[in-house]
Structure formats: C-alpha cells, structure tokens
Amino acid sequence: MAAAPFMFFLLATVAVVAAIGMLISRSPVYSALWLVLNLFCVAGLYLTLNATFIGVIQILVYAGAIMVLFLFVIMLLNLEALPRLEEINWTMVAGFALGVVVLSQLLYVIASGFDLPMEAMEATAETGSAELLGKHLYTRYALHVEVAAVLLLAATVGAVMLAQKRFQ
C-alpha cells in the first residue's frame, strides 16, 4: 500500500503549484486554466479518499460547468491582463501579512491536535458511494435538495436579469 502516499503527494504538489500559478499569472485565461488543473487534482484527492461520487461531481460541475462559465465570460468580455502595478503599496504588504496569519492560524489549529480517530482512514469505500449518498440525499435531506433547486433557479433568473442590456 505504498501507492497511496505517493498519489497523495503527487496530487497535493500539483494542486498547490496550480493554485500558486493561478495567483501569480496575470492573464485571467491562464488563471482559469490553472484553477481547472487545481480542481482536477482535488478531484483526484477525493478519489484517494474513496469518495468517488464527490470526485466525479467535482469534475462534472466544477471543472465542467463552473469553469466553462468563467472562461466563457472572460472570452465574452475580451479581457486583457491588467497593467502591472508600479510600486508595492502598503495594502499589498498588509494583505500578504494577513494571508500568512491565516495560514499559520489554520496550521496551528490542525497541529495542536484535536483528538480525531486517525486510524479509520483506511477503506470505508461504501460511505463515498453514489448509492448511499443518494439514499441519504433523497430521504433525510429531501427538503434541502428542494431548497437547493429553488436557489439555483433564483440564481439563474437573477443572473439573466443582471446581465441583460437594461443598465445602459
């Protein structure tokens, strides 16, 4: 079972590199493509966790639908890269410090150890199966699914309302 850590480190490294690439690339198209790579790596990490259904949904919805929407808007608006900032202003320094503080806080909370069952990481493939998730989704969480459907309908109507040519 030496393949699991290898796969984890490979996918984790590529995911972090892709996230940093999204952060530092100046063209929005490149940022979107880096983010697609990151989403694929996270989907692979879901597969290493035996959460197959969520992994497939991640690729279908995130990498398939949402990122296509982003790329479509970028192409539609015909965006170019914004001009480079000449000087480093204090807000960037403050932002970087804030990000480092967030990271160190999160890592401190993780490292300081809340007692979790670390040995139960093996197997449990059945809790990630589409069958079990669908059973829960359409029985206990049926109302939530309905609310999510209404939310998506409202978002669709709102997006059409906002994007139509009415604000000229």
Added chain:
Amino acid sequence: MEVALNWYLGLSAILFSIGTLGVLFKRNAIVLLMSVELMLNAVNLTLVALSQSMGDPDGQLLVFFTIAVAAAEAAVGLAIVIAIFRRKLTVDITEINLFKF
C-alpha cells in the same frame, strides 16, 4: 506508511490561504471570484477528508450543497461583473468604487 488525516487538513489549509491571498491581491474581479472558488474547494476537501475518516456520509452531502451554492454564486457574480463591465468598461476592482466615499 499511511496517509494521515492531518495531511489532507494541512493541504486544505494551504489551498485556503492561497485563495485568501488571491482575494486580497488580485485586481481582476473575475480572478477574485475564482479565488473564492478555490477557498470553497479547500473547505470541501476538509469536509470530505473528515467525512471519510469518520465513516459518516453527512460531510459529503454538505459538500454536495456547497457545490450547488458555489455554482449559484459564480453565476450571479459573473452576471454582476458583466453588468459592471457594460457601464465602466473595466473589471479592475480598484476602479469600481461606487460605494466608496
């Protein structure tokens, strides 16, 4: 050597922080929305890792709803970006300051 839960949580923390830096640094409104997606994605990774390590499918159901909300957020956010671009011909958030005194 087994992959521990802590590694997944640490990776998720790193991805979340990179998303935070993206929100704080980037001036392009569309890339800002993409950074928010990255942060949501990091939280999803935490939920799935904890759900699988505890053998409880509720975390993955929460991820399902998070993805639905993220899709709605992306659609509305991009529609707002299009509406602003129509009026101001830019997506630079330093120039979009309608609410600024």
